[in-house]
Amino acid sequence: MTSRVGSLLVAGFLGAIVLIAVVVIMILTDRGEVRDSAVIVASLRDDQVVLLGDPTEIRVTVTDDEPITRIALFVDGEPIAADAQPVHDPAQGTYSASIPWLPERLGFVTISVAAQGLSGEESLIEFRVEVTDDASRLGGALTVNATRTSAGAPVVNEPLELQVRARSQEAAVVRFRLIVEGTLVAEAGAVESEPGVYDGLLEWTPAQAGTVTADVFAQTADGTEASAQILLDVLGAAPPEPAATQQPQEAESTDEQAAPVDEGFLSIQTPADGAGFRWTDDLEVEVVVFADGAFLARRHREDGDQRHGGRQDMLAHGTGSFSVDYRKAMTDSVTKQ
CATH class of the missing domain: 2.60.40.10 (Immunoglobulins)
Structure with a gap:
């Protein structure tokens, strides 16, 4: 009986160990697929x-x-x-x-x-x-290499400079050419910086993003050419920054009748507000026009001028008005009522 109980205990203990191992494995593998x-x-x-x-x-x-x-x-x-x-x-x-x-x-x-x-x-x-x-360890009588002058990635519509260096054991190098995707985009003369070493600078502005193939050619005085190919990864242009929102300007308050500053306003100088006159009197209205804070014109109209409304009309309706034309600098003529 005792041995039987002991066997059961041992079996239970081993089963518990197996169960724990399974749980640990499940926890470890549940963290997601292992990424190479x-x-x-x-x-x-x-x-x-x-x-x-x-x-x-x-x-x-x-x-x-x-x-x-x-x-x-x-x-x-x-x-x-x-x-x-x-x-x-x-x-x-x-x-x-x-x-x-x-x-x-x-x-x-x-x-x-x-x-x-x-x-x-x-x-x-x-x-x-x-x-x-x-x-001589690189082989060939003429070799050429090129790289960008800045560490930042090339960007669409921004000038890109390539520093070019050629080595020639025989004829002098006279010029460099840059061909991008089969199209000649830049040329530059070669300058001898030390015996047998020639430098130049090629400039080109990428028009589209992505990986482009650029071939740099070095040509000697006798027509010999050597080339080097580089792949350039061009980034898209950064989105433009949103324009700052400008708050509309408030028109300055005046004692006279006023409109927004950029439209100007009319001021009736005479007759004064509430002034009376007799039927037989001629009525003279004096109007001053302002725009952008500047005096533009002073116009006089008599009541008898039928083009701007007669005396009878004003009396009948209790109000009167006429038009004054003025011209702001560099703008078309406008009419204020």
């Missing part, structure tokens, strides 16, 4: 050789199952672009950013690329490239 890290691809590869002082455009492409909100690039831990805004390509399902870099020291450097998703989770890749001052 983002796939990050950079235009530079591990152990690639780049030239000292030559502009280099590093393009980063990220594929993930959630939107990528930020891409950052570091060289030996120093931020080159800490908060680059990625451009989304719905057709490819990718997020990309182009980041300019100017190698400034010889030897191997470590490049780190971080991509942050909407959830805040970050993915990271690292690789090494070698910086050299020996142009």
Whole structure:
């Protein structure tokens, strides 16, 4: 009997352990589907050789199952672009950013690329490239590189400058050309900054957002050409800021009959309010016209002038009025009643 009770206790204990394990697994797996890290691809590869002082455009492409909100690039831990805004390509399902870099020291450097998703989770890749001052290691008698002069992403309708550098072991480089999506958009002369090294600046204004292909050509005096291709991720233009709402101005109060300041007003100088006159008397009305606070005209009309209403009419209705035309500066003539 005792052994039987002991067996039951052991079985119950083991069952409790299994139950707890199942509950823990359910809790852990109930946090949602486990998301794989983002796939990050950079235009530079591990152990690639780049030239000292030559502009280099590093393009980063990220594929993930959630939107990528930020891409950052570091060289030996120093931020080159800490908060680059990625451009989304719905057709490819990718997020990309182009980041300019100017190698400034010889030897191997470590490049780190971080991509942050909407959830805040970050993915990271690292690789090494070698910086050299020996142009022959890159091959060819003529080489050319280009990158943007600013770290910010290109934006629609904002000028974009490309810094171009070519190296030629033979003929002198005389000019640079920029072709975007098959169309020539800019040309510039080449300046020799040091023996065999030629620099130039190309300017272009993107007309639409998205990823564009840009080809930079360097041409020597004997007609030899070399080219470099870079992909640029152009952001859409920022929405215009809403115009400040202006409060309507209140017309200044006057002792006379007044209208809004921008319309002007009429002031009857004579006869005075409540003044009387005899039937046989001529009635003279003096009216002064003001607009925008400035005196414009003084007009006199006698009651006998039938164009503006006769004496009998005024007496019959108890009121009288006539028109005064005046012209404001740079506006058409208007009539006040």
